[in-house]
Amino acid sequence: MAFKIVVSQCTQCGACEFECPSSAIKFKGENYVIDPAHCTECEGAFETQQCASVCPVPKTCVPA
Numbered sequence: 515m516a517f518k519i520v521v522s523q524c525t526q527c528g529a530c531e532f533e534c535p536s537s538a539i540k541f542k543g544e545n546y547v548i549d550p551a552h553c554t555e556c557e558g559a560f561e562t563q564q565c566a567s568v569c570p571v572p573k574t575c576v577p578a
């Protein structure tokens with residue numbers, strides 16, 4: 515299980531990158547992407563997914 519970023523809605527603000535406890539979010543090519551191999555859905559670290567919590571755009575960090 516992992517979260518993903520809806521690229522068409524992402525403003526590339528970068529806020530999520532620094533909040534991810536798993537360092538799963540990187541700027542790759544021209545977009546921020548979540549590496550599903552690293553995303554833990556914040557399990558064991560936070561009660562809510564931090565990328566979705568800090569993202570200013572609704573429904574942009576969502577379950578993959």
Ligand code: SF4
Binds near residue numbers: 534537538565575
């Ligand atoms: S759900 Fe948590 S672990 Fe996964 S990308 Fe978002 S902040 Fe990182």
Ligand code: SF4
Binds near residue numbers: 519528546570
């Ligand atoms: S916080 Fe949201 S808008 Fe900002 S880079 Fe991450 S996914 Fe994109």
